[in-house]
Amino acid sequence: GENVEQHPSTLSVQEGDSAVIKCTYSDSASNYFPWYKQELGKRPQLIIDIRSNVGEKKDQRIAVTLNKTAKHFSLHITETQPEDSAVYFCAAVNTGNQFYFGTGTSLTVIP
Amino acid sequence: KAGVTQTPRYLIKTRGQQVTLSCSPISGHRSVSWYQQTPGQGLQFLFEYFSETQRNKGNFPGRFSGRQFSNSRSEMNVSTLELGDSALYLCASSLELAGIDTQYFGPGTRLTVL
Numbered sequence: 001g002e003n004v005e006q007h008p009s010t011l012s013v014q015e016g017d018s019a020v021i022k023c024t025y026s027d028s029a030s031n032y033f034p035w036y037k038q039e040l041g042k043r044p045q046l047i048i049d050i051r052s053n054v055g056e057k058k059d060q061r062i063a064v065t066l067n068k069t070a071k072h073f074s075l076h077i078t079e080t081q082p083e084d085s086a087v088y089f090c091a092a093v094n095t096g097n098q099f100y101f102g103t104g105t106s107l108t109v110i111p
Numbered sequence: 112k113a114g115v116t117q118t119p120r121y122l123i124k125t126r127g128q129q130v131t132l133s134c135s136p137i138s139g140h141r142s143v144s145w146y147q148q149t150p151g152q153g154l155q156f157l158f159e160y161f162s163e164t165q166r167n168k169g170n171f172p173g174r175f176s177g178r179q180f181s182n183s184r185s186e187m188n189v190s191t192l193e194l195g196d197s198a199l200y201l202c203a204s205s206l207e208l209a210g211i212d213t214q215y216f217g218p219g220t221r222l223t224v225l
Contacts (some may be wrong), residue, residue, distance in 0.1 A: 043217060043218045046213055051211075093211055097167075097205070097212070098167075099214060
């Protein structure tokens with residue numbers, strides 16, 4: 001089955017700096033890669049996603065890049081703000097619509 | 112549209128008991144997945160139901176089971192509870208009109224086993 005690895009597990013950045021979270025996957029059949037943000041005590045919420053026919057997608061301060069050959073994808077947050085502090089999960093989804101999640105990255109933005 | 116809802120939100124049980132959790136998906140969504148979330152373990156996939164049929168299953172023991180009703184509402188059951196079953200149980204629903212679709216999560220049920 002699919003194996004998704006996510007790094008780093010914790011990340012601290014100064015407000016205004018950029019944050020990058022990286023994920024690798026093993027199954028070449030995976031073709032959808034969503035990212036979720038989970039604030040403390042709340043449900044995971046989709047923040048951005050990318051499909052395998054696209055290399056990069058951007059939405060304001062967040063962007064996701066995908067390298068299908070190397071089987072890795074990354075989340076980029078620019079100009080970080082304290083409200084970006086949360087746990088972020090990546091996922092790889094195969095054609096059977098099965099979601100495989102990474103173990104999460106706890107991001108802390110220091111004011 | 113109302114989001115995914117889960118009941119109850121909190122539950123305290125003792126070892127050996129059984130528990131049933133409920134999930135109501137977003138209206139029109141046909142797929143419901145269940146996950147177990149524990150600190151440091153991320154989101155562990157339990158199973159997925161689509162049109163009342165279990166379509167995918169994770170690596171959990173047979174004590175964990177589920178079902179889906181004709182209105183797409185889903186329940187999961189855990190029998191003979193163990194201390195290690197204490198976790199946040201999340202369900203997620205997706206539309207799947209054609210192909211892969213995003214999953215939307217419920218608020219979760221926090222289960223504590225004493």
